Every structure is written in C-alpha cells, then in structure tokens.
Amino acid sequence: MNFLTLPERTKGNRTYGLTSVIDFGTPLGELKNILSDFGDIIDIAKIGIGSAYVTPNLREKINLYKEFNIKPYCGGTLFEKCYYQNKIPEYLAYLNDLGIEWLEISNGTLDIPLGERLDLISKIKNDFHVIAEVGSKDANNEMPISDWKKEMQLLLNAGCDYVITEGRDSGTSGIYEKCGAVKSNLVQELLKDLDTRKIIFEAPSAKHQMYFIKEIGPNVNLGNVRLQDVLVLESQRRGLRSETFFLEA
DSSP: OOOSOOOOOOOSSOSSSOEEEEESOOOHHHHHHHHHHHGGGOOEEEEOTTGGGGOTTHHHHHHHHHHTTOEEEEOHHHHHHHHHTTOHHHHHHHHHHHTOOEEEEOOSSSOOOHHHHHHHHHHHTTTSEEEEEESOSOTTOOOOHHHHHHHHHHHHHHTOSEEEEOOTTTTOSTTBOTTSOBOHHHHHHHHHHSOGGGEEEEOOSHHHHHHHHHHHOTTOOEEEEEGGGHHHHHHHHTTOSGGGTTOOO
16 A cells, blocks of 8 residues: 555565564564565674574574564573573584574673673674673663663674664663653664664564654664564554654655
C-alpha cells in the first residue's frame, strides 16, 4: 500500500534507522515464522545476556538470522564473562567459528577501564564490526553527562561502528531512571555533540521508543526491541500510532 503520505524510512541494508532486537531464547521454529513476516524490518539481533553460550541450536539460529540479512551478535554480558575469566582469545575464536561478524564490548556489570576497552577495539576492529555499550546496569551508578559524551566519542573514534546507550531490557538504568523515566537532560546533551546515526538507544518499551522517535525522528536507531514488538515499532516510526500520529512526512 502506498496511498498515504508517511515519514520515509531507510531501506535495505540500513546503516541508520536500525531496529535491533533482543532474543532471549526464541524457539527456532517460532523465529522462522517471525522472520518470514517481519525480517525486512529487523536489522540487528542480539542473543541476550550470556544466553548464546547455552543455546542448544545457536549455529542454526545465527544462520537463520543471516539468511534474512540480519546481523547477529552475542550480548555484552558474555563478553564480560570471558573478560573476567581471561578467555577473550577463546571468545573471539568462538565467534569466528559461528560466523558471527559483530561483537559487543560493554562494561555494564564489570568496571572495565576505558583504556582497556579502547585497546581491545584497536586490536579487533579489522576482524569484527564492534558495538560498544556505555553505561552501567547498576541503577545506583550515576555517570556524569560529560563522561557519557567523552566515552562515547572516544569509542567511536577508536573504530566502533556504533555505541549503545545502556538501558537494560527493563528500561530502569543507564539512560533511564529507576522508575523507567528517560533521563531527558542526558539525552539532549548527547544529541548536541554526537552523531545520532552512530548511537543505538536501548528502548525496550513502546513509551521509550516513542520518546526517541519524537525527539530524533523515525530513523532513530533503537535497541533491545522485543521480537514480538517489531511491527508495532515500525508502525510508530511511520506515524501510524496515536502518539506519533503527527510526525511529518
């Protein structure tokens, strides 16, 4: 259908306007059905937390995502577990064996010094597409706005394809208050100096997604989107929900 005037969306192999879903163990058969209908509006798939390590059909799942031109990667918690146990070389070999070309570097659970993360990015950026997450999963860990901006810019300068703003799958830490409210002052400051096309904002709920669509536009990069919510999100992006009804085309 093309008789309505709607906000334009990026298409094909998008570099922005990304929808990044989180997979917490979707059964393979169910995933096939979801992707057959909605694969063209999904760009990236994160195998949530450290669940990839215990997913029995992981290779099949990775290959299925790739069949639909969706970029799969493992959650940052698995990276941090490997870092904690001094198993990064083994982790990189594991990703290579699975054919995973994207890697998340985070410090949401561990306090990994920024210098160490930057050094690792410099070593692997020619072998992997790197996504770096900024912010803590601990809602009591308040990071100054200036540190958010500095860290995100340094990570991008080091060679990351994207940086993710921590929000958890609950939307209660990082760029969100404990109650789930967006830290709007933080977001507005990030928008002033950083390229929003290089930021993936974790936005697990419809209210979070609508906030960023209204502030940045229909082609904002959004992460931690549940697989069952991708069509609703696409409707929001296109001005087909009451809260985004008056988005300009």
